[in-house]
Amino acid sequence: MTQLITEVEAVVREVGARLAGQQGTEPTAARTRDEAFAAFRELDQPATELLRERLGPLRPQAGWLDDELDSALPADGEWWSCDATDGAVQYLLGLPHWAVTATLLREGEAVLAVVHAPRLDACYTAVRGAGARLNGCQIRPSERELNAAVVATSHPPTITEDPAALRRVGATTSAVIGAGVLAVRNLGPTALQVAQVGSGHLDAFWECGLDAPNLLPGALIAAEAGAKVTDHAGEPWRPSTSTGFLAAPMSQHEALVRVLSAAI
Structure with missing residues (x-):
């Protein structure tokens, strides 16, 4: 390869x-x-x-x-x-x-x-x-604590076709902000934001709903860099997963799973 x-x-x-x-x-x-x-x-x-x-x-x-x-x-x-x-x-x-x-x-x-x-x-x-x-340089996720984290999110283009996922967007956003992170941002392209978790330019990324084509490239990059990529319950994420997406460094992943799971 x-x-x-x-x-x-x-x-x-x-x-x-x-x-x-x-x-x-x-x-x-x-x-x-x-x-x-x-x-x-x-x-x-x-x-x-x-x-x-x-x-x-x-x-x-x-x-x-x-x-x-x-x-x-x-x-x-x-x-x-x-x-x-x-x-x-x-x-x-x-x-x-x-x-x-x-x-x-x-x-x-x-x-x-x-x-x-x-x-x-x-x-x-x-x-x-x-x-x-x-x-060309090898990357790894951040080691920041959750209260110093900049966490990103986005939503699938078809989110309005999934009312349940749309409701989860609001609930999870409120929950992550309430968890005391430094900031929540949406910086545009999904694949790039997930990849940036792998390099530590962003601390974590989560999303609700099905969005496999946009998530797949960043998910591979983040995982290969050492981030943990799962659904909102902490189970392995697959392209067909409908229970949300989360990419985060090991230092933050467990806490974010608790936050996201409680919100939905």
């Missing part, structure tokens, strides 16, 4: 550089949801096509998942799950918090992941069983 991760990183960096070169500093002029989606498709489709064109020959036997919003992932074989603009909202607003992601799945689990944020000069990579890196 050493050669493959190098090649995948090069592809992701190429796509990221192209998108960064196209991004303006001013917010999009879109005034409606439809206009915003049209602007998103205009930038995302060519970038996605380039990812597919470049990654396909690297793993000819691997399939391609066309919809990164679909949480129902294949359980058999190899598949690419990619997002050319994770954090498209920020991209369209002229903000730097967006990333290009590429994840290779094998038998339903991530075995290789790249999360690259061009405007932040941050490229995370991980191969299952081989650790995780940021810009």
Whole structure:
């Protein structure tokens, strides 16, 4: 996998550089949801096509998942799950918090992941069983106590379709803030925020609802860096898990599980 991760990183960096070169500093002029989606498709489709064109020959036997919003992932074989603009909202607003992601799945689990944020000069990579890196340097989670922690969260794009998960978003956010953490933030792209748990730039990340394609690349990076990745009850997280997601360093994980479990 050493050669493959190098090649995948090069592809992701190429796509990221192209998108960064196209991004303006001013917010999009879109005034409606439809206009915003049209602007998103205009930038995302060519970038996605380039990812597919470049990654396909690297793993000819691997399939391609066309919809990164679909949480129902294949359980058999190899598949690419990619997002050319994770954090498209920020991209369209002229903000730097967006990333290009590429994840290779094998038998339903991530075995290789790249999360690259061009405007932040941050490229995370991980191969299952081989650790995780940021810009080529090995990473590890923070060792801060919970009362000094900056904890991040987000929500799946389809959260409004799951009323129970939507209620848990409010309940868990109130609970985590009430637990005395230093701050709770949503810094945009899900995969990047989870990866940042692995490098200690964020202390922990939690989410409610199904969001496997967005969580998988960061989850592999965080876990390979040494963070603990589970559901809200502390059980191992899987792409089909509907009982929430939590990535946290060992020093904070148990306390956050208690907080999240009590909230739901």
